[in-house]
Amino acid sequence: MQTKIRPKEILHHRNRRLKRVTLFAVWVGLMYVVYWWTLNQDRVSTDDAFVMGHLIPLKAQTDGIVIEILTENTQYAQKGEVLVRLDGVHAQIALQEAEAELGEIVRNLVSLTAKVDTLKQRIIAKQAALNQVRHDLDRFKAAAHDGAVSDQQVQNTQDKIRELEAVIRENQAEKNSVEAQIAGIPIDNHPATEKAKSRVRAAFLNFQRRNIVAPVSGYVAKRKVEVGDSVKPGVPLLAIVPLDDLWVDANFLETQVADIRPGQTADIRVDAYGNDLIYHGIVQGISPGTGSTFALLPTDNATGNFIHVAERVQVRIGLNPEELEENPLQPGLSTVTRINIRDAGWPLLASNVSVAGDAYRTGIYQHELDGVEQRIQQIIASNKRMADSGGGGVDG
Structure with missing residues (x-):
């Protein structure tokens, strides 16, 4: 039996399903x-967040040729x-030169000290000779009245006195000059010695810095150096990225920041990581200016036609270290960040950014001069000993 088609009924069922x-x-x-x-009623969000x-850049600190890369x-x-x-x-040649110069200066100062003693003895000897000649002159003058001594002999004696006095003055002036160089200061603390010590320290420091060490712990990135490169101080070699100290810089529109604290x-x-993983952070601080303020070429709205553009303000958000340890992140990753403005927070200009981490300080450079003072004292002592004994050569 043929079924009768009812268009109105079909249209009625279709409309009901559509509704x-x-x-x-x-x-x-x-x-x-x-x-x-x-x-989202109590939150502000942005996808302009990273x-x-x-x-941390690692740069060369002294001249040299790269002979080994260990990372x-x-x-x-x-x-x-x-x-x-x-x-x-x-650096080694410069260190040897500085040490030799220190030894030479020490020996010169020892020689000058000895020269002062020599000049003192010479003055004493000339003074004794002068006294003797003066006594002779007195006797010659007394005998000259009786004709026992000629006038020529008296005159010669007087000339001898003037000669000895001149020699004494000359020796005294030379002694004063040498004493002025020594100035009564011990050789170990003499200005010339201290200057030479500083050169030894600088050369020793450059020699120690031939080994370039990591100032902080982190992952190596952007290695540019190659074996055989000739580097100068300040040349970038590589970068170190500590992944345990990260944060988010979120750029919010100026219309969104009124309630951010x-x-x-x-x-x-x-x-x-997609939408399934959520990191939890805390607002650490708000930038004191918009992005355009710190641009290389800030806009000048006082010239030309003005077009209003919504500015963005950077907000720093600290991340949870435990979450970072479980799911590591890398600088530069894009994020979608939402701030809960329902929280009261702190005053607008407050900041809880911590600078207590290792990325803000390092102590690896504090011991680079360890051992140099003992080395300097050894050079001074050995050269003083050699100079006193009359030995040759400079002991470095």
Whole structure:
């Protein structure tokens, strides 16, 4: 039996299904709006936010040729670990030259001290000779009245007295000149010795810095140096990135920052991990100026036509160290950051950025001169001993 087609009934069923679909779509839309409003009514968000960290450059500190590279990109470097070695030939030559100069100066000062003693004895000897000649002159003058001594002999004696007095004055002037150079200061603390000591310390420091060490612990990146490179002080070799001290720099529109305060909590989604992983942070501080203020070429709105552009203010958000340890991040990663402005937070100009981490200080350079003072004292003592004994050569 053939079924009779009823167009009106079919149209009625279709309209009913369409209404149901439409009502369901409207209901889903309303639920989403309610969810979005509930989730975001007390939050401000931006996708102009990036993970930031310390990029610590490692540069050459002395001249030399690279003879060994002990690290590579992506490797972890411990604080104080030697990463690059230079030949240090020029630094070693300079150190030997400075040590020889110190030894030479010490010997010269010992010689000057001995010369003062020599001049003292010479003056005493000439003074004794002068006294004897004066006594002779008195006797010659007494005998001259009786004709026992000629006038010529008296005159010669007087000339001899003037000669001895001149020699004594000359020796005294030379002694004063030498004493002025010594100035009554011990050889170990003499200005010339101190100057030579400083040159030895500087040369020793350059020699020690042929081994380039990591100032902080972190991962190696941007290695530029190669074996055989001739480097000068200040030439960048590589960078070290400590991944345990990261934060987020989030750039919010100026219309969003009115309620942002340091101390408020933040949720961060990193694009690299998707929406399933959420990092929790705390607002550490707000930049004292907009991005255009610190630009290389700041805009000058006093010239030409003005077009209003919404500025952005940078907000620094600290990350949870435990979450970073579980799911490491790298500087430069993009994020979507939301700040909970419902939290009261702290005053607007407050900042809880900590500078207590290793990225803000290092102690590896404090012991670079260890051993140099003993080396200097050894050079001084050996050269004083050699000079006193009349030995030849400069002992470095």
